[in-house]
Amino acid sequence: MGHLDLPSRHLERAVEEISSLPGIGSKTALRLALHLLGKPQEVVDRLAGALVEMRRGIRHCRACGNLSDHELCPVCSSGRRDASQLCVVESFREILAIENTGQYQGLYHVLGGLISPMDGVGPSDLSVDRLLERASGPDVREVILALSTTLEGDTTNFYLHKKLSPLGLEVSTLARGLAVGDELEYADPVTLGRSIAGRVKLAP
Amino acid sequence: MGHLDLPSRHLERAVEEISSLPGIGSKTALRLALHLLGKPQEVVDRLAGALVEMRRGIRHCRACGNLSDHELCPVCSSGRRDASQLCVVESFREILAIENTGQYQGLYHVLGGLISPMDGVGPSDLSVDRLLERASGPDVREVILALSTTLEGDTTNFYLHKKLSPLGLEVSTLARGLAVGDELEYADPVTLGRSIAGRVKLAP
Incomplete structure (x- = not known):
């Protein structure tokens, strides 16, 4: 459509x-504006107000780094979470995804990124010190590294594992294997290999 | 994804x-918000401000009904348009589309809808009187009915043609036929039939 003379x-x-905005071309933008x-x-005032207030009002949880309207996010301020588990994630987006599963009852720690020498991101750019401090607390017994299964994620896993080992905690990463609903025939060989190596014994 | 607990x-x-917003689901909305x-x-203030100011600042051209920042839209206030042609459209959206072709140099008239007995829209709901008034002006020699090729568009074409005939003007509608780039084999029979009936003689 190119440039319309509006x-x-x-x-x-x-x-x-x-x-x-990401993923919105000029044609869609015109449609939305019209x-x-x-x-x-x-209606327009309400939309605009919601955007401005969101940007102005949201902060990061003082404890874990999650998005929050208050000092502590709903997860950290809930009395019902298991403080013995600490799940390390890249950003608050992963907290949303994990919360959505309903499978995790522990606390979180937002790293703020992944180690990536290519992009000039080192451990000092991430909240690693704060993680070690929290992991040294009296309650924590397990640290779950829930990072992406990319080169950067693996590098960060490796680095954090090394840093966390001396604390005598259980350190785990997410299981790798076939996605639920995947057809074996079409699984990529690396994932399939991992899922064979990490096979789970069935109860006899 | 259902409802995430944000x-x-x-x-x-x-x-x-x-x-x-139309065409934006909750998943896309979350992505945009994040x-x-x-x-x-x-950045957020600028986006929000642009939306509010657009809604507040835009009016309709006093002459033709096009969107405008001023009393008269850029088309009507331009001294370079041909005042002998009046192109009747459903809404300002069609003006955008026609202007985009660069093929029309006349003026416009926005009807504000199409006659649709099913939806209870009659001629009195549209700016038909104003059209007849403008078409009776001393400059106008041709009225081009540029309406959708739907039942409502055809009904409106028919009605307007009847109303405009006594004025002794040339009244035309847009050519119907194959779209440029269409393969004949896949053209729908109604369109193909129309394009045969309305065939154009080639220069000898």
Whole structure:
């Protein structure tokens, strides 16, 4: 569609701003802008207000680094979580994903990234010291490294494992293997190999 | 993905508002919200401001009904348009599309809809009187009905043609036929039939 000559600078600016969002091209941006034009002023004000207030109001949990409206996030301030488990994640996005499974009742620790020499990210750029401090606390018995199964994730796993070992804790990583619903025939060989090596004994 | 338990009410509200936009589900809304969270406050303020100002600042051209920042839209206020042609469209969206072709130099008239007895839209709900008034002006020599090729569009074409005939103007509708790039084999029979009936003589 290229560049349309829009009849309004206001509309042009709105389309420009909307299309700066990821995955939204100028055609979709125009469609969204025209949609909003057809709505009452209050609807647009409410959307705009929600965005501004979100950006202004959200902070990071003082304890784990999760997103939060308060000093402590809902996970850390809940009295019902198991303080003996600490799950290390790259960012708050992974906390959302893990919480969504309903399978984990412990606490989290947000690293703020992964070690990546290529991108110039080293351990000192991540909240590793704070992790070691928390892991040394009296309650923690297990640290679960829930990082991506990428080169950077593996590097970070390796580094953290080395740092955590002296603390005498149990350190684990997520199981690797076939995704639920995967057809064996189409599984990639590395994953399939891992799932054979890590095979699980069935009860007799 | 269903309903995620988000750790922040602010984030929840933003996701809710974003996902009220057409074609944006809760997963995309969350992705967009998290993207904005990673941006400086100014970026979010600018986006929100652009939306609010667009909604507040845009009006309709007093002459043709096109979107505009001023009393008259850029088309009507341009001194270079041909005032002898009046192109009747359903809404400002069609003006965008036609302007984008670069093939039309006349003026426009926005009807504000199409006649649709099923939806209870009659001629009195559209700016038909204003069209007849404009078409009676001294400059206008041709009225081009550029409406959708739907039942509602055809009904409106028929009605307007009847109303416009007494004025002694040329009244035309858009050519119907094969889309440029269409393969004849796959053209629908109605369109193909129309393009045969409306065949164009080649220069000898």
